[in-house]
Amino acid sequence: MxxxxxxxxxxxxxxxxxxxxxxxxxxxxxxxxxxxxxxxxxxxxxxxxxxxxxxxxxxxxxxxxxxxxxxxxxxxxxxxxxxxxAQCRRPEIEHGSLSADKEQYMELEEVTVQCDCGYHMAGSPRIICSENRTWSPELPKCEWEVAVGCDQIVAGRKLLQCLPSPEDVRTALEVYKLSLEIKRLEQA
Structure with missing residues (x-):
């Protein structure tokens, strides 16, 4: 070169x-x-x-x-x-509400769950958005409280849940009302 x-x-x-x-x-x-x-x-x-x-x-x-x-x-x-x-989606708690209701929560953000009247908490009321985008501890559930002596109400509630439409519920309530009136007349 x-x-x-x-x-x-x-x-x-x-x-x-x-x-x-x-x-x-x-x-x-x-x-x-x-x-x-x-x-x-x-x-x-x-x-x-x-x-x-x-x-x-x-x-x-x-x-x-x-x-x-x-x-x-x-x-x-x-x-x-x-x-x-990480961001966590809003947890869906049936029959409950959240202390802060948003679409997304940031990692380490804490939320308190409160059950509606007539329901009790099964699980921890405080949940935290974790770094793997899930809630910790496991989401609580709001379960219906059955007061002592309310067996008839529980049976009626279960019956109403089985009926497919509001019209069927209305009909069932009318029949129940008539049956109560017949019982009252028979006792008189």
Whole structure:
């Protein structure tokens, strides 16, 4: 290989300076992109920029906490990398209500369950959204309380649950009312 002529050195030096201007990552070490669990980042730097810019987003079911957009200049990031926190869906508690009624709850958020009047709690009334996007401990249940001496009401409630339509319920109640009147007349 023949030695390079001295006349090419200024052109190569100029090319090197242009390359450094066009590729700032070559002289500022911003190549170590901070990664995040349950999420990803995308390099959204402009072509002629001296700054590396990353845009972060979380996977479905997770919410971003911190700055969504980070920039790096001269090997220094603008802020720490964000993180993704799990989100839990609103728990469905039949015959109960929640202390905070929302569509999504953040990881470590605590909710208190309260049963409707006439129902008692089976399980813990306090539940927490865990990092695996489930509620811990297991969701409680609100079970119907049967007061002492209310066997007739329990039997009637079970009968009403078996009837397919409101018209059938109305008819059953009318028949029951008539049977009570007949009993009362027979006792007189």
């Amino acid at each position: 023949a030695p390079m002529p001295w006349s090419l050195w200024p052109a190569l030096c100029l090319w090197g300076a242009v390359a450094l201007l066009l590729c700032p990552a070559a002289w500022s070490d911003c190549s170590a992109f901070p990664s995040i669990e349950h999420g990803s980042s995308e390099d959204v730097s402009s072509f002629l920029s001296f700054t590396t810019v990353l845009q972060y987003q979380c996977d479905e079911g997770y919410a971003l906490v911190g700055e969504a957009r980070l920039s790096c200049r001269s090997a220094v990031w603008s802020s720490p990398a964000p993180w993704c926190r």
